[in-house]
Amino acid sequence: MTQIFLSIAALFGGLSVAAGAFGAHALRDKISERSLEIFDTGARYQMYHAIALLLVGLLLSRTESPPSTLIVSGWLFIVGIAIFSGSLYALSLTGIKSLGAIAPLGGAAFIAGWGALAFAAWNLKL
Numbered sequence: 001m002t003q004i005f006l007s008i009a010a011l012f013g014g015l016s017v018a019a020g021a022f023g024a025h026a027l028r029d030k031i032s033e034r035s036l037e038i039f040d041t042g043a044r045y046q047m048y049h050a051i052a053l054l055l056v057g058l059l060l061s062r063t064e065s066p067p068s069t070l071i072v073s074g075w076l077f078i079v080g081i082a083i084f085s086g087s088l089y090a091l092s093l094t095g096i097k098s099l100g101a102i103a104p105l106g107g108a109a110f111i112a113g114w115g116a117l118a119f120a121a122w123n124l125k126l
Contacts, residue, residue, distance in 0.1 A: 005057035005074045012050035012081055019043040019089065027092075035092040042088030046081050049110060053077045056117065062126060070120035076113030080106045 020043040027036060056074040060066050084106025091099040 001071055001074070002057050002060040005053055005060065008078060009050050009053035009057055012046055012053065012078075016043050016047040016050055016085075019046065019085075031092060035095070038088050039092035042085040042092070045088075045110070046085040049077045049081050049113070052113070052117070053081075059120070059124065063124060065125075067120045067123045069116040069123070073113045073116035073120060076109045076116060080109035080113055082106070083109060 020040070023036060023039045023043060027039060031039070053074055056070060056077065059070060060074075063070075084103050087099045087102040087106060090096070091103075
């Protein structure tokens with residue numbers, strides 16, 4: 001699981017940088033300022049949670065018997081990135097307003113991931 005989380009974290013981190021650059025350069029004159037802000041929010045939260053996933057992977061690598069909540073937190077961050085950032089990217093690029101209703105599900109996954117990480121950290125034996 002450690003290698004999976006570390007690899008996905010690195011992939012999501014790199015894609016976040018690419019999305020930020022794409023938004024700043026290629027989309028600047030193509031979509032509205034509001035849509036650009038939405039796109040940027042997706043990229044920013046993707047990076048925050050790629051770093052969180054990296055932390056989960058590093059904690060997994062340092063513990064012999066990690067609490068299951070640590071693994072759950074990693075998967076929740078992955079799901080959150082896919083749903084939250086993915087829906088914001090799609091909303092900003094398509095203008096389909098109903099996609100905005102999906103983003104809170106990803107946000108809930110982020111919150112649950114942080115809660116699971118807090119619980120795991122409390123129970124870690126380093």
